């Protein structure tokens with residue numbers, strides 16, 4: 509691969525996923541000269557095939573009170589929605605200890621508030637982007653239906669409704685008949701559900717392409733197949749990124765490297781406790797009848813997203829350390845889970861099977877902010893299950909911090925030096 513002509517940027521962003529590209533867009537809007545580099549094609553990491561939800565009602569951190577008992581149960585079941593492969597890796601053990609320490613009611617409420625604020629702001633920014641871009645990203649605001657089969661599942665959905673109503677997100681409870689009439693694709697036994705009317709969804713790859721397109725229109729340079737190996741340091745911090753295609757100098761740097769962040773952080777002696785939360789998505793033929801709107805199948809933790817002419821089913825979270833292998837039984841568990849709620853034929857055709865590693869921090873809150881060690885290095889990673897829905901707000905926060913403007917959301921819960 510050839511070297512590229514040196515470009516000195518105001519801000520160099522490492523990682524062209526939805527987080528890096530949303531940051532590039534906001535920084536470019538503010539007039540900064542931005543370069544984004546990605547080791548693959550931008551948009552093809554975890555941001556590629558996710559469920560596409562932009563749903564502030566789901567601004568939940570991964571660690572929740574009461575999960576400890578469930579996690580132990582799940583340890584024994586490789587088909588459970590959350591799976592932690594028992595292994596004696598020091599990285600996994602220290603991450604899990606920190607994860608368990610975050611499962612208190614107080615910490616959870618603080619995290620929900622922070623995640624909700626950044627998700628609400630993101631939704632507004634997506635609405636503006638959809639209204640103004642010349643490259644549409646299939647943005648639709650059809651709400652989100654959380655559907656349950658059991659009394660416990662419905663109780664969980666109601667609790668979630670009450671939790672997010674504190675932050676002004678309205679939900680409507682529907683019991684069996686009403687729920688089924690509202691969403692005719694629910695052909696199997698259900699107890700009811702909660703409908704959150706203001707939530708949106710989009711096509712994830714198109715989101716990254718739109719953000720890249722809009723950033724490029726404003727002058728950003730986006731390079732693919734350019735991998736950061738390490739960094740060159742000077743007396744005032746980082747001076748350049750050494751890549752597979754030459755050195756890239758910049759005044760400031762943003763690490764938006766998703767599940768790769770821990771490894772790249774090690775090259776700078778930065779502790780970024782991000783583990784991969786492997787999940788799968790399957791694009792299938794449409795169902796008869798096909799869902800009218802995105803749905804969360806509560807007991808199975810399966811996300812259902814209707815697409816133009818097809819359907820996406822997504823789910824499972826398996827904590828891993830950069831392990832990208834496929835586990836067929838976990839893929840099949842998602843389809844079987846969906847079949848318990850909807851008319852999914854045994855012979856349904858898969859158009860695509862995809863897996864991605866969600867960048868997961870142990871407290872379930874992304875890391876967005878300057879590092880203490882290198883004042884000109886910012887982190888923007890660890891967005892777990894919420895990276896798409898909080899990307900535009902993250903991009904705005906990154907731009908505000910990099911340009912030393914007053915942020916719209918409280919940056920404290922996201923501080924980079926909290927671990």
Ligand SMILES: Cc1cc2nc3c(=O)[nH]c(=O)nc-3n(C[C@H](O)[C@H](O)[C@H](O)COP(=O)(O)OP(=O)(O)OC[C@H]3O[C@@H](n4cnc5c(N)ncnc54)[C@H](O)[C@@H]3O)c2cc1C
Nearest residue numbers: 523525547553554555558559561736766787894895896897
């Ligand atoms: C099954 C599934 C469903 C999901 N559904 C949703 C959903 O509905 N809504 C939602 O909000 N979130 C969802 N998520 C989570 C969401 O996909 C992630 O939070 C988000 O994509 C993370 O974005 P990112 O930019 O941080 O990471 P990535 O998209 O992985 O981007 C990181 C980029 O960094 C690049 N990179 C890494 N190392 C280097 C290096 N050394 N040099 C150069 N480049 C490098 C990579 O190539 C990659 O492109 C889902 C995830 C999964 C797996």
